[in-house]
Amino acid sequence: MNILTKMSGLDNLTNNEAVLVKYILSNSKEIINKKPSEIANAAFVSVATIYRLVNKLGLSGIGELKIELASTFRTIEKETEIDYDYPILESDTPFQIMQNLSKIYNYTIDETVAFSDPEELVKVGKRLLEAKVIDVYTASANLFFAQNFKFQMQEIGVLVNVPEEDYVQRLSAANSDKEHVAIVVSYGGRGQTTKEVVKILRDNEVDIVLITSMQENPLIKYAKHKLYLASAENHYNKVSSFSTRLSLLSVFDLLYSIYFNHDYEKNLQYKISNYQKMNKELI
Incomplete structure (x- = not known):
């Protein structure tokens, strides 16, 4: 049952909760990009009413409500759009392939944005x-995106650790403490090494930022923060991970940009200054 259907079937609502439900059902796509106070003002209810409704829906917060709404839209719209798993056919011309991939990329970015919780x-x-x-x-292939993030952060003087081998990942986790933050990329929580690493991080009380899909992932219970990828692709049965790769790249780029933006001028000058130093060495 999708969240819109579940919301429509709620009973024992207060008058204000019923007004809020009616507003959400009529403006569900706009809700995703609004803050709680903006939703409350638009629906003429209190912010407390929003949280009471969220509790009645069995959700953990407004961020989860927005994610559920975004997931519902994707499910409804996906059936009439291009096949994420098989976007190219044997009969397609090169130009048709390019058009189909363009659709996949556009949908992927839209979905990644829709799954983003501004507060998170x-x-x-x-x-x-x-x-x-x-x-x-x-x-696997996701290491390339992690290494690119490491490179971006190094350009502004921030060192990021990306252990690659299984043993080194477990060792890195074992050496971690509360002063570390761990970004864990796991589409569905299937990798054995990732499971072991996450448990070690949990035992060491390290905050985990889990980048995952909307599909069931047993690692979610260990994560303090969750960022969601576009999740329309099948994990195995597909031509390639066109959508997942782009979504992961966009999430890493977003994290870098958020970090950069915190001290924009300082980071910009640091980056430019270092490039000037390097160019002098080449002359």
């Missing part, structure tokens, strides 16, 4: 800024 992004950005050490745990 603020919290994650704050935690990254507070951390003395940022560690990124991932595997």
Whole structure:
């Protein structure tokens, strides 16, 4: 049952809760990008009414309500759109392939944005800024995106640790403490090493930022913060991870940009100054 259907079937609502439900059902897409106070003002109810409704829906917060709404829209719209798993056909011309991939990329970015909780992004950005050490745990092809994030952060003088081998990942987790923050990339929580790493991080009381899909992931219970990827692709049965790769890249770029933006002028000057130093060495 999607969240809109569940909301429509609620009973024992107060008058204000009923007004809020009616407003959400009529303006559900706009809700995703509004703050709680903006929703309350538009619906002429209190912010407390919003949280009471969220509780009656069995959700943990407004961020989860927005994610549920975004997931519902994707499910409804996906059926009439391009196949994420098989966006190219044997009969397609090169130009048709390019058009189909363009659709996949556009939908992926829209979905990634829709799954983003503005309040959670603020919290994650704050935690990254507070951390003395940022560690990124991932595997396979996703390591390229983690390494790119490491490179971006190094350009502004922030060192990021990206352990690659299984043993080194577990060792890095074992060496972590409360001054570390761990970014863990796991689409569905299937990797054995990732499971072991997350448990070690939990035991060491390290805050975990989990980048995951909307699909069921057993690692969610260990994460303090969750960022969601576009989740329309099948994990195995597909031509390639066109959507997931782009979504992960956009999330890493977002984290870098949030960090950069906290001290914009300082980071910009640091980056430019270092490039000037390097160019002098080449002359």
